[in-house]
Amino acid sequence: MPATQGINIEALLAHVPLFNGLEQDEIARIARGTRQINALRGDVLFHKGDVSTGFHLIVYGQIKLAFTSPQGGEKVVDIIGQGHSFGEAVMFMEKPYMVYAQALADSQLLHISKAAILDEIEKDPRLGRKMIASLSIRLHHLITDVESYSLHSGRQRIIGYLLRDHSDSGALTVTLPTNKGVIASRLNLTQEHFSRILHELSENGLIVVKGRKIAIPDVEKLRGYDL
Secondary structure (H helix, E strand, O other): OOOOOOOOOOHHOOOOOOOOEEEEEEHHHHHHOOEEEEEEEOOOEEHHHOOOOOEEEEEEOOOEEEEOOHHHHHHEEEEEEOOOOEEHHHHHHHHOOOEEEEOOOOOOEEEEEEHHHHHHHOOOOHHHHHHHHHHHHHHHHHHHHHHHHHOOHHHHHHHHHOOOOOOOOOOEEOOOOHHHHHHHHOOOOOOHHHHHHHHHHOOOOOOOEEEEEEOOOOOOHHHHOOO
């Protein structure tokens, strides 16, 4: 990993939603248990089976959580971006990581130690409640993902992914956060199947693909396709 550049860890932690409402001295104590990590694209932060000593917060960049199937294929569990954290649940479970984490782009992260978090939870139960709420939201997203894989076609999964967080009608341009192979794995599709569906949607005038940018001329028309 490259040499780190000094950053104000306390200032970064103070802007993390998880730590909203904490006093400055509480933030300072957590900061003392936090270290900065700079990762180049392709660097592995931890491997499946490693023991967790805390959780990570992404200052900037993009991280992939994945595991390798017995057949040797990769299954992407999540793609995490700036301002988001990961690894909290494993930290509390006291079990080894079930996935590996790899940088999809040059990234800067903070590693917040388990000891620092447990100390603060003992002093202020509000932090524990916030972490429970955060983990509950992720569990809901996981259940939604499983439902999508089980009940929706590959075409529906891709349309849902392109229109996620977009309720407006009219035209829209979506920029894919990473390469199509990683996104296909995230949607539980092969890269070939993913590309074939994009081509079909393009042939039908529902999208225009230009590299990672996907223009959607009519959101409602795409949303109503294949229902």
